[in-house]
Amino acid sequence: MLLEWRNKNAFNSILLYLVSTVFISYLSFSLKTGTLHPDVWNALFWIILVFANINGVAKSFLQEGEGKTLYYYMLCSPQVILSGKLIFNIFISLVIAFVGFLSYAMIFGNPVANYLYFITTIILSSIGFAGVLTLVSGIVSRANNSTTLMAILSFPLLLPTLLLTIGISKNAIDGIEASLMNPKLLTLLSIDIIVVATAYMLFPFVWRN
Amino acid sequence: MRKSWWKIIAVILVAYTIIAGFLLEAPRLVILNETIRAMHFHVPMWFGMVIMLTASAIFSIRYLRTGNLKFDIYAVELVNISILFGVLGLATGMVWANFTWGEFWSGDPKQNASAIGMLIYLAYILLRNSIADRQQKAKISSVYNIFAYAALIPLLFILPRLTDSLHPGNGGNPGFNAYELDGRLRMVFYPAVIGWSLLGLWMAELRIRLNFIKSKLNEDL
Numbered sequence: 001m002l003l004e005w006r007n008k009n010a011f012n013s014i015l016l017y018l019v020s021t022v023f024i025s026y027l028s029f030s031l032k033t034g035t036l037h038p039d040v041w042n043a044l045f046w047i048i049l050v051f052a053n054i055n056g057v058a059k060s061f062l063q064e065g066e067g068k069t070l071y072y073y074m075l076c077s078p079q080v081i082l083s084g085k086l087i088f089n090i091f092i093s094l095v096i097a098f099v100g101f102l103s104y105a106m107i108f109g110n111p112v113a114n115y116l117y118f119i120t121t122i123i124l125s126s127i128g129f130a131g132v133l134t135l136v137s138g139i140v141s142r143a144n145n146s147t148t149l150m151a152i153l154s155f156p157l158l159l160p161t162l163l164l165t166i167g168i169s170k171n172a173i174d175g176i177e178a179s180l181m182n183p184k185l186l187t188l189l190s191i192d193i194i195v196v197a198t199a200y201m202l203f204p205f206v207w208r209n
Numbered sequence: 210m211r212k213s214w215w216k217i218i219a220v221i222l223v224a225y226t227i228i229a230g231f232l233l234e235a236p237r238l239v240i241l242n243e244t245i246r247a248m249h250f251h252v253p254m255w256f257g258m259v260i261m262l263t264a265s266a267i268f269s270i271r272y273l274r275t276g277n278l279k280f281d282i283y284a285v286e287l288v289n290i291s292i293l294f295g296v297l298g299l300a301t302g303m304v305w306a307n308f309t310w311g312e313f314w315s316g317d318p319k320q321n322a323s324a325i326g327m328l329i330y331l332a333y334i335l336l337r338n339s340i341a342d343r344q345q346k347a348k349i350s351s352v353y354n355i356f357a358y359a360a361l362i363p364l365l366f367i368l369p370r371l372t373d374s375l376h377p378g379n380g381g382n383p384g385f386n387a388y389e390l391d392g393r394l395r396m397v398f399y400p401a402v403i404g405w406s407l408l409g410l411w412m413a414e415l416r417i418r419l420n421f422i423k424s425k426l427n428e429d430l
Binding site: 135143149152155156157159160163190191194195199202205206 | 273321325326328329332335336339340345348349351352353355356357359360363364367
């Protein structure tokens with residue numbers, strides 16, 4: 001099921017979207033040097049990532065035509081399909097996060113003090129975003145008017161992950177010591193596990209039709 | 210009469226809560242003072258909401274297992290009433306916060322989390338309205354309901370505990386801890402929780418019956 005590579009075109013457009021969003025926000029803040037307050041830096045970074053994720057990952061089910069869906073349906077079980085989509089989406093969302101981070105750090109300057117934690121946060125939150133968005137996009141593909149519904153359904157569900165992530169990455173920027181961070185990282189991990197596990201349990205019901 | 214005993218209990222308990230909550234003597238704590246009476250109305254809303262959302266998630270699971278539309282109606286009406294309870298909980302909380310924290314909305318973690326919770330379930334109602342086919346609607350929205358419940362639990366019960374909250378009992382504020390919630394408050398508070406929750410279930414039950422009658426009429430037409 002990892003034949004998703006076919007729509008490379010869409011993938012590249014997401015990257016361009018990401019970079020141009022970073023650049024637009026740079027221009028609108030009209031900074032001469034990288035002197036954004038860490039709080040603002042952090043919030044802006046995650047907002048850009050969330051929007052890029054919604055645009056990128058949301059497409060996973062919406063783009064499939066009727067015929068292709070039927071073909072997949074005959075070919076393999078829902079779990080396999082979900083795994084394929086999920087792995088691909090986690091991959092996309094990781095690429096979005098890292099490319100985003102690189103371009104963002106280049107343009108806005110880089111206040112991160114504790115890279116290990118920052119990158120762990122990025123990885124965990126990518127898994128969470130991809131899990132939520134994959135299931136929601138599966139749900140939305142069954143309802144008719146798609147894009148608005150996608151945003152409405154996924155925003156509130158993304159918020160717990162997002163809030164936690166912003167908190168942790170703020171700490172990573174400030175370089176707070178490890179013992180204070182681990183519980184939060186564990187919470188983020190457990191939210192990821194909950195999201196992915198419920199997605200696995202529920203997806204067969206969305207798929208079977 | 211035998212079936213309606215719990216409704217009678219609900220009415221009695223809520224009436225008792227209103228009378229006793231306003232008239233009985235309440236302990237005076239720092240900052241809170243007399244506003245502690247709001248607890249009899251604000252906190253039971255959240256209890257009722259969580260109980261009904263849990264029931265709704267369970268009914269959604271049962272719907273997915275059996276495919277019986279009855280359970281889907283249970284689930285959606287329970288969500289409707291818990292949204293009402295959530296809005297009332299937010300409103301009573303905001304009135305109370307205006308007197309103790311100085312403003313209606315102060316970005317408290319619990320306040321934000323419950324507002325997000327409301328958004329999640331309003332999105333559920335919207336999702337239902339956007340699907341025409343009855344079976345499809347029931348199936349998809351059940352899936353979303355269960356997923357939403359799984360996202361709501363960390364939101365309401367874990368995240369606010371990680372940060373300091375302005376709420377009583379958090380971050381060194383005087384609160385309703387085991388020894389602080391004294392006998393006079395408990396005498397009203399526990400009946401209030403039970404009473405409001407039963408009242409909510411009763412409202413949900415009425416709506417469920419109304420929904421059954423409507424769908425029966427539609428089939429006849």
